[in-house]
Amino acid sequence: xxxxxxxxxxxxxxxxxxxxxxxxxxxxxxxxxxxxxxxxxxxxxxxxxxxxxxxxxxxxxxxxxxxxxxxxxxxxxxxxxxxxxxxxxxxxxxxxxxxxxxxxxxxxxxxxxxxxxxxxxxxxxxxxxxxxxxxxxxxxxxxxxxxxxxxxxxxxxxxxxxxxxxxxxxxxxxxxxxxxxxxxxxxxxxxxxxxxxxxxxxxxxxxxxxxxxxxxxxxxxxxxxxxxxxxxxxxxxxxxxxxxxxxxxxxxxxxxxxxxxxxxxxxxxxxxxxxxxxxxxxxxxxxxxxxxxxxxxxxxxxxxxxxxxxxxxxxxxxxxxxxxxxxxxxxxxxxxxxxxxxxxxxxxxxxxxxxxxxxxxxxxxxxxxxxxxxxxxxxxxxxxxxxxxxxxxxxxxxxx
Amino acid sequence: xxxxxxxxxxxxxxxxxxxxxxxxxxxxxxxxxxxxxxxxxxxxxxxxxxxxxxxxxxxxxxxxxxxxxxxxxxxxxxxxxxxxxxxxxxxxxxxxxxxxxxxxxxxxxxxxxxxxxxxxxxxxxxxxxxxxxxxxxxxxxxxxxxxxxxxxxxxxxxxxxxxxxxxxxxxxxxxxxxxxxxxxxxxxxxxxxxxxxxxxxxxxxxxxxxxxxxxxxxxxxxxxxxxxxxxxxxxxxxxxxxxxxxxxxxxxxxxxxxxxxxxxxxxxxxxxxxxxxxxxxxxxxxxxxxxxxxxxxxxxxxxxxxxxxxxxxxxxxxxxxxxxxxxxxxxxxxxxxxxxxxxxxxxxxxxxxxxxxxxxxxxxxxxxxxxxxxxxxxxxxxxxxxxxxxxxxxxxxxxx
Numbered sequence: 001x002x003x004x005x006x007x008x009x010x011x012x013x014x015x016x017x018x019x020x021x022x023x024x025x026x027x028x029x030x031x032x033x034x035x036x037x038x039x040x041x042x043x044x045x046x047x048x049x050x051x052x053x054x055x056x057x058x059x060x061x062x063x064x065x066x067x068x069x070x071x072x073x074x075x076x077x078x079x080x081x082x083x084x085x086x087x088x089x090x091x092x093x094x095x096x097x098x099x100x101x102x103x104x105x106x107x108x109x110x111x112x113x114x115x116x117x118x119x120x121x122x123x124x125x126x127x128x129x130x131x132x133x134x135x136x137x138x139x140x141x142x143x144x145x146x147x148x149x150x151x152x153x154x155x156x157x158x159x160x161x162x163x164x165x166x167x168x169x170x171x172x173x174x175x176x177x178x179x180x181x182x183x184x185x186x187x188x189x190x191x192x193x194x195x196x197x198x199x200x201x202x203x204x205x206x207x208x209x210x211x212x213x214x215x216x217x218x219x220x221x222x223x224x225x226x227x228x229x230x231x232x233x234x235x236x237x238x239x240x241x242x243x244x245x246x247x248x249x250x251x252x253x254x255x256x257x258x259x260x261x262x263x264x265x266x267x268x269x270x271x272x273x274x275x276x277x278x279x280x281x282x283x284x285x286x287x288x289x290x291x292x293x294x295x296x297x298x299x300x301x302x303x304x305x306x307x308x309x310x311x312x313x314x315x316x317x318x319x320x321x322x323x324x325x326x327x328x329x330x331x332x333x334x335x336x337x338x339x340x341x342x343x344x345x346x347x348x349x350x351x352x353x354x355x356x357x358x359x360x361x362x363x364x365x366x367x368x369x370x371x372x373x374x375x376x377x378x379x380x381x382x383x384x385x386x387x388x389x390x391x392x393x394x395x396x397x398x399x400x
Numbered sequence: 401x402x403x404x405x406x407x408x409x410x411x412x413x414x415x416x417x418x419x420x421x422x423x424x425x426x427x428x429x430x431x432x433x434x435x436x437x438x439x440x441x442x443x444x445x446x447x448x449x450x451x452x453x454x455x456x457x458x459x460x461x462x463x464x465x466x467x468x469x470x471x472x473x474x475x476x477x478x479x480x481x482x483x484x485x486x487x488x489x490x491x492x493x494x495x496x497x498x499x500x501x502x503x504x505x506x507x508x509x510x511x512x513x514x515x516x517x518x519x520x521x522x523x524x525x526x527x528x529x530x531x532x533x534x535x536x537x538x539x540x541x542x543x544x545x546x547x548x549x550x551x552x553x554x555x556x557x558x559x560x561x562x563x564x565x566x567x568x569x570x571x572x573x574x575x576x577x578x579x580x581x582x583x584x585x586x587x588x589x590x591x592x593x594x595x596x597x598x599x600x601x602x603x604x605x606x607x608x609x610x611x612x613x614x615x616x617x618x619x620x621x622x623x624x625x626x627x628x629x630x631x632x633x634x635x636x637x638x639x640x641x642x643x644x645x646x647x648x649x650x651x652x653x654x655x656x657x658x659x660x661x662x663x664x665x666x667x668x669x670x671x672x673x674x675x676x677x678x679x680x681x682x683x684x685x686x687x688x689x690x691x692x693x694x695x696x697x698x699x700x701x702x703x704x705x706x707x708x709x710x711x712x713x714x715x716x717x718x719x720x721x722x723x724x725x726x727x728x729x730x731x732x733x734x735x736x737x738x739x740x741x742x743x744x745x746x747x748x749x750x751x752x753x754x755x756x757x758x759x760x761x762x763x764x765x766x767x768x769x770x771x772x773x774x775x776x777x778x779x780x781x782x783x784x785x786x787x788x789x790x791x792x793x794x795x796x797x798x799x800x
Contacts, residue, residue: 031682034485053484060483067482072472082467082688083460084453085434085659111511111662111684118680122522143679259485260687262511279543280518282431284511286686287660288482 008347018354030136030369048361051381051391054338058308060257066295081287089281092293099231099297105270106240111284113214113251113264117141119276120247120266124208129175132372135185149173152372155342158332159187163195167202176207183215186367186379188334190219200243207245211236214251217309218316219335231302237267244269254337263289319388328399338381344399349376352398360394408747418754430536430769448761451781451791454738458708460657466695481687489681492693499631499697505670506640511684513614513651513664517541519676520647520666524608529575532772535585549573552772555742558732559587563595567602576607583615586770586779588734590619600643607645611636614651615736617709618716631702640667654737663689719788728799738781744799749776752798760794
């Protein structure tokens with residue numbers, strides 16, 4: 001604390017706020033408090049830019065346009081969407097099938113990717129080998145009967161996953177389940193296709209391998225990925241055909257900007273989808289989620305989505321170009337729509353977060369609660385172009 | 401078939417449609433195909449009245465009015481509701497707590513009651529004793545490792561649950577879990593408070609007893625039920641304080657008319673809620689479900705809801721008075737918003753369902769797939785007053 005104060009001067013008020021923020025974060029477990037929760041608890045803070053929230057804002061606008069035309073303009077239809085039972089899981093899977101290039105029996109529709117993570121971990125896993133840092137539900141959702149072991153990816157090596165060391169670690173752990181997020185959250189590292197296939201070929205004896213592709217649309221990949229799909233978007237679902245222990249999990253929240261709708265899916269072998277759907281998950285999509293899934297199958301929407309995705313990827317590129325050359329923070333290369341940054345020696349991530357908030361109205365994610373991050377890190381979400389510029393200027397102001 | 405044709409004359413066209421309907425029902429498992437699915441598959445059918453759908457239509461209108469004022473009039477708020485992550489499970493539970501009269505740590509917020517049923521059965525149950533007939537998820541959601549045993553409630557005795565015989569059956573079965581739905585679906589029988597307490601006191605050695613009160617608002621009960629709650633609505637949640645193996649499950653779909661939103665909850669002991677929430681169900685409510693839950697805590701809304709509930713109960717009373725005296729169908733007494741009816745000897749429920757649909761545009765539930773119903777039954781949902789009159793007239797026309 002003293003050390004920090006030596007580097008950056010803060011007022012008594014700022015220090016008090018920092019303590020309040022820390023308390024709030026503690027109460028939210030390993031997930032950052034939402035904007036709404038935060039503004040309710042600390043009304044004196046005014047947040048202008050939510051750079052904690054990993055979501056393509058242009059895609060939200062696109063969804064909103066379609067939703068207005070299709071649903072809000074037809075009040076009877078919308079009322080019916082809220083009143084009536086949505087379709088059953090298998091009916092929605094059937095509709096999605098050709099768009100994602102997978103036969104319907106292998107599609108598990110989920111109430112957000114977190115439900116798919118939960119279903120797979122609770123049903124097809126007993127000892128999970130996770131990479132750290134990682135997305136916390138992969139270990140939090142494990143029950144008291146689960147074992148968790150870890151493989152550390154090294155910030156010193158830009159969080160690159162070494163395939164040989166990784167396979168050695170998994171096999172040595174005795175785990176029946178491995179989790180690979182690509183691009184990884186929170187560091188943004190994308191596992192190259194060749195590495196991924198090499199790894200999966202060596203782990204074919206495992207019961208379950210989760211490949212989480214929730215951020216893959218943001219990766220700059222020339223090809224749609226192994227197997228490809230019907231919609232021209234990057235995906236790893238083809239891997240589930242080559243390796244029958246692989247489950248690909250996909251959140252729709254980040255790329256389509258619709259976290260409040262709760263929509264995601266998982267692709268796995270048919271016998272597993274059957275096992276899940278024979279014993280639950282009957283009506284787990286809401287009427288609006290069902291609308292979103294049907295929108296996702298429409299060529300006109302997908303074509304416009306690919307355009308806004310390209311524009312947003314441009315924002316990502318320009319932001320990461322700005323941060324790559326600076327000396328006041330160490331910004332890691334990323335293939336996702338966020339960037340992990342290491343703050344200078346002697347400065348705490350919590351302090352940086354507080355000052356960005358108080359002095360600039362910018363909310364970023366302090367990563368102090370992320371297991372496996374030695375040192376002080378913040379994760380900055382990439383938003384719209386003007387917002388990204390303000391975020392960069394604020395980082396420079398606070399740390400420069 | 402021949403026998404049926406002897407009693408009621410049907411055309412070749414009607415017979416073909418009947419076969420198509422049977423095929424459609426078979427594909428929907430033990431749940432009736434939704435109106436949308438049905439109209440897509442059989443566009444020649446025009447459905448005017450959905451008397452299969454168990455939902456208070458007046459409550460939907462009330463919700464819609466509030467939703468218009470609060471949400472549709474504030475487009476930025478609504479867009480944010482679809483874009484942003486909803487609050488975590490525990491945050492919503494905290495808000496709901498005082499309205500339902502239960503401390504927050506014992507509230508499990510669910511993505512519809514079916515998710516709560518699934519969670520309880522998968523986590524706190526291995527051998528389930530069900531009453532037949534029952535709501536099918538109670539046995540369908542049981543996994544391959546579960547055992548299921550049955551207690552039959554008798555149509556000859558108006559589906560009355562005999563407490564002594566029931567307790568004897570449960571204890572004799574060796575089950576660790578019992579399920580009581582009150583009012584029961586599909587027969588509408590409400591277990592009297594004294595019987596329910598007598599039963600629970602004798603089953604205190606069981607690991608889990610589910611008391612499903614999804615239809616309890618429709619029951620004509622003078623008091624809010626054992627324990628009561630803060631909102632003046634009938635409920636059995638007080639039982640969870642007296643009996644710590646009891647879980648009360650509540651769907652919000654039926655009474656509030658919002659099945660498309662997916663909202664429900666379960667009340668159980670704190671250690672069980674902790675066990676569930678420590679390992680999943682993190683963001684299982686959508687933004688709109690979160691709005692609905694907050695609406696449910698508002699006194700003004702609750703007061704208006706109680707009014708529309710009273711009006712709707714009047715509809716139920718008038719419909720059941722009409723059906724009670726007739727000789728063309730045997731209509732069982734009900735405490736729910738539907739009525740089970742036995743069609744005359746020699747007539748099939750499927751035929752009656754088809755004729756109601758083709759000749760009158762009325763969709764009712766044929767109960768041929770309901771385990772435990774010997775004979776031919778239909779379940780008729782109670783809708784608005786004019787619709788109920790048309791349904792009665794149609795029944796009379798087809799069967800009279």
